[in-house]
Amino acid sequence: MNSGDTAWVLASSALVLLMTVPALAFFYGGLVRRKNVLSLLMQCFIILCVISLQWILYGYSLTFGPDTGIGIIGGFDWVGLRGVGGQPNPDYAATIPHSVFMIFQCMFAVITPALIVGAFAERIKFSAFLLFTILWATFVYDPLGHWVWGMGGWLKNLGALDFAGGIVVHTSSGVSALVMAILIGKRIGYQERSFRPHNLPFTVMGAALLWFGWFGFNAGSALAANELAANAFVTTNTATAAAGLTWALIEWQQHGAPTILGAATGAVAGLVAITPACGFVNPMNAIFIGILVSVFCYIAIAKVKAAFKYDDALDVFGIHGVGGIWGTIATGLFAEKAVNEAGANGLFFGNVHQFLVQIMLVIVAAVFAAVMTWILFKFVDALVGMRVEKKDEIIGLDLTQQSEAAYTVIE
């Protein structure tokens, strides 16, 4: 056991918690209209409560528990954290207590469904959201996490590279978000009236805190305070900087002005794209990953979404889906064993096989997430109804779902 490693992973766990609340909550909260800001904060906050419990009760066991046979799902051996204590589990992290690895992973399980809430923002019924979230964590996140990261997981055995969650976290949530946005339908008045962000300073603060917390997400995924963590830290900062700058420049060229929302959006896209790659690529290649993710995500949001007219309210697919897919493919291009001996070389280092594995990984995760989300939507919709009444949507979710208001007009 190593006290330095343990300290770093514990600190990283707290950093990743901060990514959900307040970072993501305020990133999203600022983007919605003022009548809905609390509903977004509440959804992020309650996910932290609910999935933390789901994880220690059975989620961790399904995801990382001993495989039940053919790499599909973990068993119930570690339900209620049975046997998950101070002794390290050498299969996952030999130098830190098993419980530290577990709580670090808990924060990933928390933020992933929280990312999706941006897609159905401003129109989902709270009860339906809560039920969907628990089911999604159980039937999408836990199996997919097991496939890619769990001992004996079938994608892990095929050599899939996903350092910190480009597939498990971002591609899965991004694709699910697109399915949810299409199935739940557009917000009333979408593309007829202006839907302007009610508090961009919140959004910028949220993006900046995401950047900060992401060092725990990515560098913490080294599961040790070592060279690999340092490389992940540097590549994360580099790709994010390149992506934030690129988005601002694209807007400047396209619209004559660089916006802070654009720079913040680009930075988050950069964080997403470097996530699967950060422990496998060098900092120079991280620049390419960052520049290109802003190009791809900008096209996805400003052109593709506009053309197909789906209401992915806060661009979860456009940022996390597209960014996660690009990052996973980029890992297959830029990965090199000189950075991480335990990884693999990518296409640009002479290994076509790894590139094909990464492509397959994207397809498997996207299809699985899409199909499962479609089933879960239909199930929850039939059970409690997914969308709020028209009147409630117009009044706003803060008053109709949470019975409170964010801002007062008179003291």
Next chain:
Amino acid sequence: MKYIVAIIQPHKLDEVMKTLEDVEVNLVTVSNVLGRGRQKGLTEIYRGAKEVGSLLKKIKLEIACNEDFVEPAIQAIIKGARTGEIGDGKIFVSDLYEVVRIRTGERGGKAIG
């Protein structure tokens, strides 16, 4: 007695307050308002999506005054608020039926200043 309502550009408020003070019109109520006139709105861009013609931020001044102060107040507002561009705003003047000072119960012209 007249009731003057003026809609002006936000960045001209300080100048208008100064020019009103110069003609001894000290009592004024100010509020932030949104509106749209011939100037239409400005274009805003959110993640590549253009939002055209949103309402513009303006300042509304409300002044109640006796007849002698009406023309000086109008001239002062024009002097302070005018840039010559579209969007400088408007001044509306209407008759004022009654004024009551809450503290003393005084009415009419005495209560106004």
